[in-house]
Amino acid sequence: MKTADPELMRAINRFHVLDTIRRYGPLARVEICERTELSATTVSAITASLLDDGLIESQNLGDVRNGARGRPRVMLALRAQAAFVVGVKVSRYRIHLAVTDFQGDVLADLGLPVRLSREPLNVLAYLIEDGVRSCVSKAGLTIGQITSLCVALPGVVEYGTGRVRASPLIDELDAQLSDAMVERLGVPTYVENDANAVAQAEYWFGDAREFEDFALVSLENAIGLAVMHEGQLFRGALGLSPNLGDLVMSGPNGAGPTRLSELAEQDAIISGSADADCLRESARNGKGAAKVAERIARGDGGLLSSANEAGAALGVAIANIVTMLAPPRILLVGSTLALGNEVLEKLHATFESAISPAMRGVAEITVHMPGDDVWARGAAALALRELYGAPWSTTGPARHSIRNGIQGETDGKH
Amino acid sequence: MKTADPELMRAINRFHVLDTIRRYGPLARVEICERTELSATTVSAITASLLDDGLIESQNLGDVRNGARGRPRVMLALRAQAAFVVGVKVSRYRIHLAVTDFQGDVLADLGLPVRLSREPLNVLAYLIEDGVRSCVSKAGLTIGQITSLCVALPGVVEYGTGRVRASPLIDELDAQLSDAMVERLGVPTYVENDANAVAQAEYWFGDAREFEDFALVSLENAIGLAVMHEGQLFRGALGLSPNLGDLVMSGPNGAGPTRLSELAEQDAIISGSADADCLRESARNGKGAAKVAERIARGDGGLLSSANEAGAALGVAIANIVTMLAPPRILLVGSTLALGNEVLEKLHATFESAISPAMRGVAEITVHMPGDDVWARGAAALALRELYGAPWSTTGPARHSIRNGIQGETDGKH
DNA sequence: CTTTTTTAATAACGATAGCGGATTAAATGC
DNA sequence: GCATTTAATCCGCTATCGTTATTAAAAAAG
Numbered sequence: 001m002k003t004a005d006p007e008l009m010r011a012i013n014r015f016h017v018l019d020t021i022r023r024y025g026p027l028a029r030v031e032i033c034e035r036t037e038l039s040a041t042t043v044s045a046i047t048a049s050l051l052d053d054g055l056i057e058s059q060n061l062g063d064v065r066n067g068a069r070g071r072p073r074v075m076l077a078l079r080a081q082a083a084f085v086v087g088v089k090v091s092r093y094r095i096h097l098a099v100t101d102f103q104g105d106v107l108a109d110l111g112l113p114v115r116l117s118r119e120p121l122n123v124l125a126y127l128i129e130d131g132v133r134s135c136v137s138k139a140g141l142t143i144g145q146i147t148s149l150c151v152a153l154p155g156v157v158e159y160g161t162g163r164v165r166a167s168p169l170i171d172e173l174d175a176q177l178s179d180a181m182v183e184r185l186g187v188p189t190y191v192e193n194d195a196n197a198v199a200q201a202e203y204w205f206g207d208a209r210e211f212e213d214f215a216l217v218s219l220e221n222a223i224g225l226a227v228m229h230e231g232q233l234f235r236g237a238l239g240l241s242p243n244l245g246d247l248v249m250s251g252p253n254g255a256g257p258t259r260l261s262e263l264a265e266q267d268a269i270i271s272g273s274a275d276a277d278c279l280r281e282s283a284r285n286g287k288g289a290a291k292v293a294e295r296i297a298r299g300d301g302g303l304l305s306s307a308n309e310a311g312a313a314l315g316v317a318i319a320n321i322v323t324m325l326a327p328p329r330i331l332l333v334g335s336t337l338a339l340g341n342e343v344l345e346k347l348h349a350t351f352e353s354a355i356s357p358a359m360r361g362v363a364e365i366t367v368h369m370p371g372d373d374v375w376a377r378g379a380a381a382l383a384l385r386e387l388y389g390a391p392w393s394t395t396g397p398a399r400h401s402i403r404n405g406i407q408g409e410t411d412g413k414h
Numbered sequence: 415m416k417t418a419d420p421e422l423m424r425a426i427n428r429f430h431v432l433d434t435i436r437r438y439g440p441l442a443r444v445e446i447c448e449r450t451e452l453s454a455t456t457v458s459a460i461t462a463s464l465l466d467d468g469l470i471e472s473q474n475l476g477d478v479r480n481g482a483r484g485r486p487r488v489m490l491a492l493r494a495q496a497a498f499v500v501g502v503k504v505s506r507y508r509i510h511l512a513v514t515d516f517q518g519d520v521l522a523d524l525g526l527p528v529r530l531s532r533e534p535l536n537v538l539a540y541l542i543e544d545g546v547r548s549c550v551s552k553a554g555l556t557i558g559q560i561t562s563l564c565v566a567l568p569g570v571v572e573y574g575t576g577r578v579r580a581s582p583l584i585d586e587l588d589a590q591l592s593d594a595m596v597e598r599l600g601v602p603t604y605v606e607n608d609a610n611a612v613a614q615a616e617y618w619f620g621d622a623r624e625f626e627d628f629a630l631v632s633l634e635n636a637i638g639l640a641v642m643h644e645g646q647l648f649r650g651a652l653g654l655s656p657n658l659g660d661l662v663m664s665g666p667n668g669a670g671p672t673r674l675s676e677l678a679e680q681d682a683i684i685s686g687s688a689d690a691d692c693l694r695e696s697a698r699n700g701k702g703a704a705k706v707a708e709r710i711a712r713g714d715g716g717l718l719s720s721a722n723e724a725g726a727a728l729g730v731a732i733a734n735i736v737t738m739l740a741p742p743r744i745l746l747v748g749s750t751l752a753l754g755n756e757v758l759e760k761l762h763a764t765f766e767s768a769i770s771p772a773m774r775g776v777a778e779i780t781v782h783m784p785g786d787d788v789w790a791r792g793a794a795a796l797a798l799r800e801l802y803g804a805p806w807s808t809t810g811p812a813r814h815s816i817r818n819g820i821q822g823e824t825d826g827k828h
Numbered sequence: 829c830t831t832t833t834t835t836a837a838t839a840a841c842g843a844t845a846g847c848g849g850a851t852t853a854a855a856t857g858c
Numbered sequence: 859g860c861a862t863t864t865a866a867t868c869c870g871c872t873a874t875c876g877t878t879a880t881t882a883a884a885a886a887a888g
Contacts, residue, residue, distance in 0.1 A: 003451050004426040005846055006873045012418040013875090030836060037417050039876050044838060070835020071883040156772040166772030173772065213651065225738060229648070236740025237627065237776055246737045246770035248730045250664050257730070257768045316662045316671070323660045324639060324738065326650025354671045356660035358570040358580030358587065362651055419875055420845045427846085444865060453847050458867060484864020485854040 011391035028073030087380030108139035152197035154222030160239030193241035195224025201378025219334035272306020315350025442487030501794030522553035566611035568636030574653030607655035609638025615792025633748035686720020725760025
């Protein structure tokens with residue numbers, strides 16, 4: 001446990017103020033007082049220090065309140081240029097990158113069509129390096145200006161060490177992606193599960209802004225799970241994030257266990273159709289929903305049954321998540337949801353029949369379909385989160401040591 | 415989020431000191447300094463305040479070090495009489511109670527043979543009240559001296575509100591057990607899932623003393639799950655604790671889903687035998703292992719197959735827990751483990767074949783068989799934990815308001 | 829155009845926390 | 859009996875926060 005001293009106290013309140021400014025846009029000091037319940041003096045001192053460090057700046061251009069009687073408020077906002085980070089989302093058919101500033105605003109993004117399946121680590125690292133360089137340059141920056149980088153990809157990832165224990169996109173086991181990227185780009189790199197990245201995006205920018213506690217299930221060519229608990233991502237030993245696709249749906253009998261991924265991955269659904277290749281192509285272009293609906297209407301029984309099977313498996317899996325974690329909310333995201341309503345309808349129906357009566361009504365299930373850019377932005381947000389430097393331990397032990405530098409104009413004294 | 419001020423600082427360090435004394439037995443101030451990394455001055459001040467409040471006391475009877483050179487150490491220990499609490503474990507065939515002092519030492523315990531199955535709330539509340547009164551009197555105390563009470567039982571429990579949403583032992587849904595006990599005994603009452611109680615016992619007194627992160631699966635007539643995360647029990651919405659028995663093991667087809675409880679509950683295993691009633695009786699007396707082994711050796715095929723089925727189901731369930739939460743350790747506890755090795759062997763084998771290769775070796779599985787008294791003590795420990803008053807939020811929102819009074823001799827000034 | 833009013837932000841002051849170094853306390857060793 | 863050693867406390871310092879007064883900068887009133 002950490003012992004409390006004045007320094008920690010300051011760190012907590014400082015983070016609290018910074019986070020409040022991030023969440024609630026430009027704020028006057030008085031407003032920060034109200035939201036944080038700190039005294040005006042303390043807020044004054046802390047904001048002075050933040051200004052001094054170049055993390056925030058005052059927007060002199062006016063008090064927007066109309067009918068303003070007293071001294072006008074000076075609005076404070078994050079100083080966008082305080083740092084720049086890159087978020088990368090790697091998926092099977094696409095690498096999406098986003099360069100953001102300190103506020104998480106996207107300066108440039110880039111989607112690279114690829115076709116990845118169990119590539120050697122070096123291939124992946126090369127593609128990411130290439131993408132980062134392009135995107136950074138597109139944003140009008142140089143690599144030297146990038147403070148840190150976060151790569152999100154499906155699979156079992158150790159956030160703490162930067163290793164990818166297993167991923168459908170990487171050939172090897174235990175690939176040290178973090179070190180590979182540091183070597184190539186010279187930029188501190190975090191590696192995270194893609195579900196965690198999109199959960200962070202939803203929490204900072206999206207639908208889950210008001211929710212400190214929720215679970216998120218990501219449905220793409222891999223199936224992921226993120227658990228946000230009191231505003232922090234839940235991580236296991238070594239910072240491990242779960243890979244929901246590995247969930248065993250029916251006991252190992254003979255040929256081994258049937259996993260959720262085999263039933264509900266996007267490819268598994270599409271493979272049910274006789275015309276799988278064509279559908280795969282459409283799905284990649286975001287026209288999956290229409291195509292799938294059309295096929296089913298035309299009587300593609302294989303597709304219909306695989307969609308139903310996927311929906312049922314997901315319904316059970318989500319019921320089990322609710323049984324085990326009782327999150328007040330479940331978010332479903334990912335491109336598989338664009339395949340049409342069959343999956344989702346079956347999912348809901350199965351969930352309702354599978355959930356125990358005692359847990360009925362505990363978790364509200366909502367669906368959201370963020371674009372790939374949001375995922376990349378989420379990865380960037382994870383990198384930023386580290387920069388904001390919350391003083392309490394990020395969930396999960398054994399962190400990889402990453403320098404926590406922020407480039408400010410006066411990054412001097414203290 | 416809580417804002418940090420000197421008061422919080424003190425509360426944190428105070429709890430830290432108190433918890434250190436609780437964990438590591440009588441300690442001299444110097445030793446507290448080493449363990450907490452607080453300065454000698456601070457420890458002196460905090461211990462003075464704790465002494466003043468009657469929460470700890472100095473053991474003047476000597477410095478046990480031999481070859482002691484300088485001024486002898488004054489050992490500090492929890493003052494046992496600072497508070498008394500009662501822990502209750504309710505299970506199908508037994509209500510076990512323990513009265514403990516402020517250190518968690520058991521002053522008296524009591525096991526009442528019962529036979530509960532879906533009783534009305536009042537029956538249960540009556541039995542608990544009766545047991546509490548007996549046990550308290552056996553400890554030489556009066557109800558008025560009891561600071562608080564914690565009832566642990568299987569099922570879906572809202573720790574935050576004191577409601578039992580569902581339990582195999584209670585007839586109704588959403589039974590307000592906490593209020594019922596307060597009304598009967600006039601003692602603040604916490605209600606908790608039994609798995610959480612035994613997890614707290616293992617964390618404070620037992621095998622999990624060194625582990626801040628682990629998951630525990632309790633195997634009795636109900637199957638429970640507790641997740642300890644950074645020394646805190648993980649709780650969901652409203653403080654909900656999971657009921658692992660509700661886990662769906664195979665999709666809802668026709669007659670509804672097959673749940674883990676149907677496959678792996680103690681009764682389910684025993685019911686496989688032709689001679690179930692006799693076995694049930696033996697299991698109740700702790701002679702299950704021998705009897706079951708004997709029956710299987712004699713060729714009770716039904717029993718063997720139900721044991722294997724249970725082991726397999728549990729192996730899959732535990733693999734799924736590891737997949738979702740990646741705990742560094744899994745503890746198995748509960749009387750079902752006394753039914754012989756068939757279940758456990760099958761469990762391990764199935765786990766190994768069900769766990770995804772990427773997660774292999776993440777979680778170490780260990781088995782422990784605490785007696786009913788340990789569970790009751792764990793419930794008491796949960797009540798004590800609240801008294802120790804950690805300043806940071808107990809996991810999970812929406813607490814039931816319970817007065818946090820401690821009876822000290824000088825419970826005055828501050 | 830000056831004065832009053834109103835609100836925002838800061839300054840001055842006091843309280844409390846923790847820490848480091850000097851001091852006292854209480855034992856052993858010579 | 860006195861030096862030595864170790865434990866615990868006392869004193870002085872700094873950093874934090876909060877409360878109360880003060881200054882700053884605008885609109886409204888006269």
